[in-house]
Amino acid sequence: MISTGAGQVAFRWAVTIVIFAGLLLLMVDPGTPQFVITLFMMVVGALFAAAVFVLVRIKKR
Structure with a gap:
């Protein structure tokens, strides 16, 4: 869904x-x-980091 870079x-x-x-x-x-x-803003940043992590993991599978 999202490239690694x-x-x-x-x-x-x-x-x-x-x-x-x-x-x-x-x-x-x-x-x-x-x-x-x-x-x-700290919570939004943490949620954004978690979402990016999940999207990259889905892409690798």
Whole structure:
């Protein structure tokens, strides 16, 4: 469904989003809108990484 090269690029983008969101979560105050948006972006990045992983695995079979 998705080529291996495109999957690697997409997975790297997803991991970058998760890493930066995780680092930013350490700096913002809990309970603020910034915290909620950053947490949301971290979850979206993780879901995107999981989806890319599944699509690449399906392609390899």
